[in-house]
Amino acid sequence: MAKQLTLIGGGLVGALLAQQLAGRGFAVDVFEKRADPRVAGFMGGRSINLALAERGLQALREAGLADDVLQRAVMMRGRMVHTRDGRSGLQRYGVDDSEVIWSVSRGALNMLLLDAAEAAGVNFHFGQSLASADFDRQRIHLVDEHGTSRELDAPVVIGADGAGSSLRAAMNAYSPLGERVESLGHAYKELEIPSAGGLAAELISRSGGHDQFALEPHALHIWPRGGYMCIALPNTEGSFTVTLFLPAQGPHPSFATLGDASHARAFFEEDFPDLLPLIPDFANDYDGHPVGTLSTLYLQRWHLEGRALLIGDAAHAIVPFHGQGMNCGFEDTVVLASLLAAAPDDTADVFAEFQRIRQPNSDAIAAMALENYVEMRDSVADPHYLAKRALGALLAERAPEHFMARYRMVTFSHLPYAYAFERGRAQDVLLEQLLRGSTDANAVDLNAAVDALRATLPPLPDLRHG
Structure with a gap:
């Protein structure tokens, strides 16, 4: 008999996780508080457009859905910066059109993922809000849109119900999770x-x-x-x-x-x-x-032993300024599905290992998203920032094994977020030293700069594209 898993939340991360788990032989039920968007129309509420990057694409590839999603997306090569005086100019994200991000509709993507999960055998229950959970009795209490309530067995519950997670509130009431919202x-x-x-x-x-x-x-x-x-x-x-x-x-x-x-x-x-x-x-x-x-959400604990786990924004909601919230959540699903498939009867160890692997990375992308807000609203028009960017591009071209811009590491590679964060800091220190306050990257002796780079930083891991 297939192991039963209960998911709270049928949004992007919940639907993708459900599809991956069903494909690995789990019996999956998903309870979503909203109506089925394929019937009622998508009612996504407030949402900033979604940017799909390599991490999210890789998760969709593993689910067999990447091509379908890209047919519904618009390629974005870089930032088109519009200055106060009416001028505009493109700052590329990557080296060429092999390194782009994609603008996707949240509603269209959610409906595609729901279809794929249902085709894999997932049972969806819409209009069902989690009212409470009894983790000792392994039961959940649900209320539908008419106010009718019911209780169900749920030995293992996974919360993919977003930043305002009802499951997180129930878990925190049972045993404090060390929640902090900034x-x-x-x-x-x-x-x-x-x-x-x-x-x-x-x-x-x-x-x-x-x-x-x-x-x-x-x-x-x-x-x-x-x-x-x-x-x-x-x-x-x-x-x-x-x-x-x-x-x-x-x-x-x-x-x-x-x-x-x-x-x-x-x-x-x-x-x-x-x-x-x-x-x-x-x-x-x-x-x-x-x-x-x-806001940014931080938790000390993402799980209650092997009984309940939080994933995606329910565990680590971040601000949207790196375009990585969905991508990070999708990366979560790949890690969790793989861990559960390897040890389906040991959810306590799986959940602990999932947090051990993912939390340093979610903390890192949270910090980088905050930094990227300052960069987007201010630095993109700053001459010193532009000089560092230009010098970084020259170093990446001359010594690609030693230098990759942090944005490219985050957006176009599978290097852990935590590695990209620390490596990016070290590279930034070097760029500052090489420029010595100058706003002209061409004034730097490039041969000497490459020598300093190779002497200062070890080669990058061979993980750029997985």
């Missing part, structure tokens, strides 16, 4: 640039045409303004999802001081004059969309 102090609001043309996305993609897009489609657009910014990510049908990031409170500009759309429009006319005309429904977008909060 608010960023900044918040966000979504707006929309509509499609500028009528051609089908597939035809645009194949022909290379951009008629339906109001901006260059193959880029993540950034309007950096120091302590705040706007970004825009492309959608397959030709629109862009725009996200304004501002301090939540404090002096102008902040969401507290902007107030309604009329005040926000004046702010955009001053700070984002080239962006505002692209948002024709600005007033309704601004007043109709809520302000979203941004």
Whole structure:
């Protein structure tokens, strides 16, 4: 008889994990508080567009779903930086088009993953909220959308129910998990640039045409303004999802001081004059969309022995500024499914090992996501940052076995996040020493710089693409 596993949460991470576990012979039931998006329509609520990178792609490859997902995604080659004076320029993420990230629709991706999981034999139960859990009796208490409650046996429960995890709350009430939530102090609001043309996305993609897009489609657009910014990510049908990031409170500009759309429009006319005309429904977008909060979640423990485990955002929610939240969660699923398949009857050891492997990496990407916010809103237009970036690119070209930009390690390799974090710090120290405050990378003696690199840092592990 197949071992029974109960998952709470049928979002991206829950659906992918369920599919992988069912494919390994587990009997999987998933309880999701929302209605089935394939029937009721996707009601994702507040969400920043998703950026799919190599780690997430590798998880989808292992699930046999990567090609299907990429057909529904838009390639982004780099950051298109829009300065205050109206100029723009592309800063590539990688060395060429083999190193790109992909803008994907959360709703479309979730529905594809649900279909794949059901095809693998997963049983989904929608409209079912976790009210409480009795871990001693190995029972869970569920309530449906009509208020009807029931209890079910659930010897092993895995929570993939996001940053506001109900399972985490139940676990923490039973035995404190050492929970700490750090608010960023900044918040966000979504707006929309509509499609500028009528051609089908597939035809645009194949022909290379951009008629339906109001901006260059193959880029993540950034309007950096120091302590705040706007970004825009492309959608397959030709629109862009725009996200304004501002301090939540404090002096102008902040969401507290902007107030309604009329005040926000004046702010955009001053700070984002080239962006505002692209948002024709600005007033309704601004007043109709809520302000979203941004926080980082840290836990000392992710599991209760072998009875319950948290995964993805339920265990380690991060801010979105490295585009790695989904990718990190997908990487979680690969590790956990492999561990469970190897020892299906020893969930206590599996859950402990899962946390041992993943927690240093989730801590590292949490720190890098916070740092990347400062980089995106400020550094991308800073001459010294640009000089370090240019010198790093020269070193990567001359000595690729010793230098790889941290962003590339995070986004285009399978090197552990923790390694990328520490190696990136060491490389940054070296770049600072080589530049000595200069803003001209070409003024550095490249031969001497390569010699210093090789003398200072060991070769990179041979793990760049798995």
